[in-house]
Amino acid sequence: MNEVQLTVEGRLGRIVLDRPKALNALTLEMVTAIDAQLQQWATDPQVQFVSIEGAGERGLCAGGDVVAVRRAVVDGEAGQEFFAAEYAMNARLASYPKPTIVFQDGFVLGGGVGVSAHCAVRLATERTKVAMPETIIGFFPDVGAMHLLARAPGEIGTHLALTGQMINGADAVFAGLSDAVIDSSLWPGLLRDMRDGSGASYSPLPVDSELAAQQGWIDECYAGDDAAVIVERLSTSNEPEAREAAELIRQRSPYSVCVTLAALRRARAMETVDEVLAQDLRIAAVVSHHPDFAEGVRAQLVDKDRSPRWTHGSVADVPASEVEAAFAG
Template identity: 50%
Template sequence: METNEILLQRRGHVGHIVLNRPKAINALNDAMITAITAALRDWETDDGVATVLISGAGERGLCAGGDIVAIYKHVQAGASKEIFWEDEYRMNSYISRYPKPVVSLMDGVVLGGGIGVSAHASHRVVTERSTVGMPETRIGFIPDVGGCYLYSRAPGELGTHLALTAGTGTGADAIVLGLADYYVDSIDLPALVEALAEASADEAIAHFARMEVPPSDLAKDRRWIDDCYRHDDAEQILAALESSGEPKALQAAVELAAKSPTSVKLTLEALRRARGMATLEEVLDQDYRLGIRLLHAPDFAEGVRAQVIDKDRNPRWNPATLADVDRATVEAYFADLGPDELGLAAATVPAGRPQA
C-alpha cells in the first residue's frame, strides 16, 4: 500500500523511515503501519541496508500515538474488531526482533503508539525535547503496543505510576525507565543522521551521545512512588496516595481518580501479569485480548469523545468508581479469545537485540 504519510529514504547504508503526518504529530494509521512493515521486510534482505532509521516529520515530535479518531469512527460504525491493532502489534514485534539495527529518534512528543514504533528498537535516542508516555487510561483504554512489557520492567513502581495516571516523562526519565538508551542534544540530530549513513549505529551514536544524562525528576520521586504503588489493588494504591504527605503523591491521586476506573484496574492487572511474561509477544497477545473487549466497552468511546471529539474533558465513566469494577469483571477481560487470539507468542521464541 502506497501512502505519502510515510517517506522512505536511502542514504549511504541507511534505510530511513519518516513518519509524515506533522499536523497530527505523525499519528499512526493502518496505511502507515502497512508501509512501515513493507519497508522493513524489503530492507531485511537488502545487503545495501545496514541500519534502519525511524524519525518523525515536523518540529513537534516523533509520534503522538495511534489515530484514535479513526478507530472511534470504526466503533461508531459498528466494527466488531479493529484490524489496526493486529497490524500494529505485529509491527511492534517485528521491530523488536529485526535482524539489523533499528535506530529510533524519540525527539519531541512520543506517546502511545509512538512508544510502540520506537521503544522496541535496538538503538533508542532521546533528547532534551522528548516527552514520553502512555496516556491510554485518559481515554478508557490500556497502555498497549507492549507498553506494559516496558513499564513492568522499569525500576520499582515508576512504570506503574506513569501507566495508571497517564503521566509523561522527559528524555532523562525515558532512559531511567528503560524506554531509551542514548541522550543526544536535538541540535545534533541532523549530524547524527548524516553519520549513520556512513558509520555503524553504535559508532555514529557514540560520537553524539552525551556521557552524562541530565537528572531524572521521576527517579528523584521513587521513594514515595514505590511506597504508594507497591499494592496489587488499585483502591489501595489510591488510598496510599491520598494519605501520603508528599504533595506530588496527592496530585497523583487526583490524576488517578480522574481516569477510567475500568482502565485503571485493567492496566494494573496487565502490568502485574506482564512482569511474569518472558516475551514482548506474550504481552502483545494480552494487549489484543484487552483491546478487542475494550472496543465494545462504554469507556473507550466516551474517553475519545471527551478528549478528542467534543473536547469537553469531562468523561462520564461507566462504572464510575474503582469499587464498582469487581474482580470477576477484570478477569473476564483477560480471558482467552479462542480462534480470535492474535497468537504472536505461539509463533516466536525469546530473541536478543541486534548489535552494530
C-alpha cells in the same frame, strides 16, 4: 503513500512519519507500509541501519489513530485491524536483525512509544516528552509498552501506566523507555554517519531523573494488585506528588485503570515482548468495545470537552469479574 516516507539513503533505510499536522499519529496504512518495508529491508544487503523519526518540529508521534477505531466500533464493526497491524509492526521492531535507531524528539505518546521504545537505540533529546496516556481515553497502555513498564525500577512503571504522566528524556532513560539523551542538533550528523555505514556514535547528555528521586513514595504507594488501595495510599500520602498522582488517576476511566494494573502485573511474568503483545491484542478486542473507550475518545479527541462520563464512579466500584473478562478475549 505521503503519510510516511520510506527511503534508502546510502547504507540507511530511513523511516519518517509524515503527518506533522496530526503530530505524526499512526494510521492503519502507515503501520502496514512500515511493517512491509521493514520486512524488505531485513534482507536487503544495501541497508545496514534503519532510522525512525517524525516530520515537523513537535515530535515523533502522538500515538495511534484511535478515533478511526472508535468510529468503526460505534458503527458496529470489530475495529481490530489497526491493533493487529500495529502490534505486528511493534513485534518486528523488537526482534529486528539490523540496528534500529530512533529519534525520540518532542512528543512520544502511546503508539509513539510502540514505534520507538522497542528499537535497538532510543535517543531522547532535551525536548522529549514521553507518556502512555491511554487510561484517559478508556483504553490501556498497549503496543507492548507493558513489557518495558513491568521491568522499570520498582513501581515506576505502575505509576506511569495508571496516571499517564508525561516525563522528560532523563526520566525516560531511568524508566527504560530510552537509552540516552542527546542534543537534538546531533541528529543530522547521525543520519550522515549511518548513510556512510560508519555507525551511530553520539555523546550523551548527563541525566538527572526526577522520577528516580521520587521512587521511595512511588514504590510504597503502588505496591500490590488492588487499585483502590493504591489510590487510597496516594491520597493520604504526605508527599504532594503522591496526592497529585491520586487526582490524575481519579480523572481516568476506573475500568481502564483496573484493567491496566492487572495487565501490568501479568506482564511481569511474561518473558518476551511478543507475549505481552499477544495479551494486548486480547485486551484490545474487549476494552475497545467497552463504553468507556467510546466515551473517553469522544471527550478527549472528538468533542474535546474533557468531561468524560465513565461507567463506574471509582476504581473501587469496578467488579473484579469485569476486569477478569478483559483477559478472556
